[in-house]
Amino acid sequence: MNTIISDIDKVLNKISLGETQISEEFIEQFGEDIKQSLRDWSTPRESKDFSLRFSNIGKPLRKLWYEKRNPSDKPIEPSLSLKFLYGHMLEHLVVLLVRLSGNTVSDQQKEVTINGIKGHLDCKINNKVVDVKSASRFAFTKFQKGLISEDDPFGYIAQLSAYEHAESSEGGYFLVINKESGELCVYEPEELDKPDVPILINNVVSSLDSESKPTKCFPTVAEGKKGNMKIDKNCNYCEFKKDCYQDSNNGKGLRAFQYSKGLTFLETVKSEPKVEEVYEW
Numbered sequence: 001m002n003t004i005i006s007d008i009d010k011v012l013n014k015i016s017l018g019e020t021q022i023s024e025e026f027i028e029q030f031g032e033d034i035k036q037s038l039r040d041w042s043t044p045r046e047s048k049d050f051s052l053r054f055s056n057i058g059k060p061l062r063k064l065w066y067e068k069r070n071p072s073d074k075p076i077e078p079s080l081s082l083k084f085l086y087g088h089m090l091e092h093l094v095v096l097l098v099r100l101s102g103n104t105v106s107d108q109q110k111e112v113t114i115n116g117i118k119g120h121l122d123c124k125i126n127n128k129v130v131d132v133k134s135a136s137r138f139a140f141t142k143f144q145k146g147l148i149s150e151d152d153p154f155g156y157i158a159q160l161s162a163y164e165h166a167e168s169s170e171g172g173y174f175l176v177i178n179k180e181s182g183e184l185c186v187y188e189p190e191e192l193d194k195p196d197v198p199i200l201i202n203n204v205v206s207s208l209d210s211e212s213k214p215t216k217c218f219p220t221v222a223e224g225k226k227g228n229m230k231i232d233k234n235c236n237y238c239e240f241k242k243d244c245y246q247d248s249n250n251g252k253g254l255r256a257f258q259y260s261k262g263l264t265f266l267e268t269v270k271s272e273p274k275v276e277e278v279y280e281w
């Protein structure tokens with residue numbers, strides 16, 4: 001049984017009772033990890049071109065197809081950039097806690113390759129591949145309840161599977177910290193939920209090379225009971241939705257309506273909504 005969380009809880013209790021101290025060695029290591037996060041975060045990427053990596057091989061295929069053809073030249077939102085930085089820092093804090101709890105950490109940031117596609121392991125803990133994630137409350141709950149296997153828009157399970165495949169290892173898992181509450185959880189996906197990584201990579205490469213768009217990533221969802229259909233919640237945040245759904249509403253494209261629950265994008269309008277339509281989005 002995985003005892004990482006209880007091991008960490010024990011060491012945190014000891015620290016709060018003043019029964020143990022963090023060794024200089026661990027403090028130094030943590031400092032080095034944080035320095036590296038800052039370097040990685042602030043070092044410009046060698047190329048702005050799209051590249052396939054372990055971290056995106058499981059993303060929705062049609063979205064990847066668009067990303068390959070429309071590499072963004074805009075800076076990411078300042079708040080998002082900052083969120084990436086403190087997310088990485090938090091992940092290093094979790095690795096420090098694992099070390100303090102007496103478990104063995106190895107292969108931190110090890111570069112691995114499959115068919116020319118690269119990835120970097122977060123680490124191995126007691127020789128098992130582990131992907132450390134910092135998550136919002138919503139995403140944390142999905143890991144905690146094992147719902148990530150049904151709803152994985154960022155391809156986390158494919159990413160973990162790729163690390164395992166590259167290392168010929170089994171029993172890998174996610175170690176997740178809730179950014180808001182400090183809670184930790186472990187989620188080990190079932191073997192049956194993991195893709196065959198070389199087949200996945202071949203499929204992704206050939207779909208991205210093809211001129212025809214892959215099928216839509218998510219089905220539409222009924223909005224109300226009068227036949228209106230809206231795009232999936234994962235499509236709401238997609239920067240390519242306008243082009244992706246240009247054929248919707250008999251060729252007029254998506255229509256946006258300001259409901260009290262937020263902006264809703266309708267793919268089919270059978271019954272005109274009684275709320276304001278938004279034209280600039």
Ligand code: SF4
Nearest residue numbers: 063217235238241244
């Ligand atoms: S709008 Fe939805 S279906 Fe289209 S590319 Fe984006 S995520 Fe995929």
